[in-house]
Amino acid sequence: MTQRRMRLLTVETILDAALVCIDESGQLTMTELAKKLGTTASSVYHHLDGRAAIIEALRERVLSAVELPLMDSSSWDVQIRSWMHSFRHAMAQHPNLIPLAMEQTITAGRALVGYDRIAGLLQAAGVAPKYVIVWLSVLECYALGSALDLAAPDEAWRVGREDLPTLSNALELASRGRQRADEAFELGVDALLLGLRTRLEMHR
Amino acid sequence: MTQRRMRLLTVETILDAALVCIDESGQLTMTELAKKLGTTASSVYHHLDGRAAIIEALRERVLSAVELPLMDSSSWDVQIRSWMHSFRHAMAQHPNLIPLAMEQTITAGRALVGYDRIAGLLQAAGVAPKYVIVWLSVLECYALGSALDLAAPDEAWRVGREDLPTLSNALELASRGRQRADEAFELGVDALLLGLRTRLEMHR
Numbered sequence: 001m002t003q004r005r006m007r008l009l010t011v012e013t014i015l016d017a018a019l020v021c022i023d024e025s026g027q028l029t030m031t032e033l034a035k036k037l038g039t040t041a042s043s044v045y046h047h048l049d050g051r052a053a054i055i056e057a058l059r060e061r062v063l064s065a066v067e068l069p070l071m072d073s074s075s076w077d078v079q080i081r082s083w084m085h086s087f088r089h090a091m092a093q094h095p096n097l098i099p100l101a102m103e104q105t106i107t108a109g110r111a112l113v114g115y116d117r118i119a120g121l122l123q124a125a126g127v128a129p130k131y132v133i134v135w136l137s138v139l140e141c142y143a144l145g146s147a148l149d150l151a152a153p154d155e156a157w158r159v160g161r162e163d164l165p166t167l168s169n170a171l172e173l174a175s176r177g178r179q180r181a182d183e184a185f186e187l188g189v190d191a192l193l194l195g196l197r198t199r200l201e202m203h204r
Numbered sequence: 205m206t207q208r209r210m211r212l213l214t215v216e217t218i219l220d221a222a223l224v225c226i227d228e229s230g231q232l233t234m235t236e237l238a239k240k241l242g243t244t245a246s247s248v249y250h251h252l253d254g255r256a257a258i259i260e261a262l263r264e265r266v267l268s269a270v271e272l273p274l275m276d277s278s279s280w281d282v283q284i285r286s287w288m289h290s291f292r293h294a295m296a297q298h299p300n301l302i303p304l305a306m307e308q309t310i311t312a313g314r315a316l317v318g319y320d321r322i323a324g325l326l327q328a329a330g331v332a333p334k335y336v337i338v339w340l341s342v343l344e345c346y347a348l349g350s351a352l353d354l355a356a357p358d359e360a361w362r363v364g365r366e367d368l369p370t371l372s373n374a375l376e377l378a379s380r381g382r383q384r385a386d387e388a389f390e391l392g393v394d395a396l397l398l399g400l401r402t403r404l405e406m407h408r
Contacts (some may be wrong), residue, residue, distance in 0.1 A: 022402050026230040033344030093302055102352045106361045115361060116371035123370065137353060137388035145349025148306045149341060157310045157319060166327065167320035174337030184341035191403065195395025
């Protein structure tokens with residue numbers, strides 16, 4: 001039995017189990033992971049160099065579903081928008097991975113290719129090279145915050161008091177659930193790109 | 205000893221312990237919480253009506269540090285900006301609470317007052333009542349994504365390959381660590397508010 005388990009222990013089976021750990025509990029410890037795999041932490045280390053390496057491999061796996069933006073400078077905003085959609089969608093499948101992934105340096109290869117393309121598109125739009133990383137951070141923060149927002153319940157706010165008429169009224173008129181989250185995401189991406197474009201024009 | 209523990213079990217001590225659980229492990233289970241308090245889950249239920257109630261009380265506690273925006277329509281953008289700062293700062297103290305708080309309906313009283321004021325400011329700016337909630341969602345997603353970004357390491361990206369010159373060059377020129385995160389946050393808030401203002405003017 002032990003031999004069979006040892007034979008089945010591959011990078012892929014470890015990553016599968018690690019993602020289940022994170023999805024279920026919001027955390028990843030080598031002890032819990034080894035337990036789930038029916039093996040020891042040192043056997044896991046034989047395949048993957050610890051917790052950070054596993055989280056990085058999971059970032060790579062989850063973001064491999066994200067379509068790489070085309071380096072088409074004539075449609076930089078379309079390309080950025082489409083990457084943000086795809087990025088949010090991929091991360092929203094594993095919301096518990098988001099805080100863990102944000103805590104560590106991004107080194108995952110294909111993920112970096114995506115960021116490199118977005119960096120190129122921002123430069124093509126007219127962003128000065130020294131501001132490219134802060135813009136990349138802005139887009140990422142918004143996409144990840146919005147990915148977490150997809151886990152919100154249908155009723156995101158509930159006002160059980162009489163003294164907040166503005167919020168109560170707004171909630172009565174507003175869309176709910178997935179529709180609210182999707183509309184908000186679109187609106188925010190629109191506003192960010194419009195803000196970026198207006199800013200670039202002001203400095204031209 | 206048991207009696208002493210029972211006497212010490214108050215809403216406040218439960219919330220203290222729950223926040224430690226979340227900060228440490230990124231999750232909250234009634235079993236773990238009771239264990240940390242040296243009591244039983246049913247004793248905890250005697251004070252607070254379960255996990256959701258505890259997370260809601262923690263939202264209230266953490267957001268009680270956020271200054272309520274003034275209902276000054278002449279400076280709606282200043283008020284919104286200042287609330288976003290304060291909101292991001294408060295949530296960034298407990299990043300692990302963010303995904304848990306986003307998963308459930310917001311009912312915490314003082315938190316709702318803050319949202320009600322922002323809703324009022326958005327309406328004062330010219331946002332139609334039926335779009336107030338989506339705008340509130342946009343601002344919240346960005347503030348929460350940015351709060352998580354404060355947990356990023358000094359080196360947020362590392363390119364260990366030759367074929368991504370745009371990203372490599374951008375990283376060399378960019379600020380790092382806390383400065384990167386803060387500059388990005390300001391830039392994003394600027395862009396969102398500029399995008400909102402431009403949009404409102406276009407529809408006027």
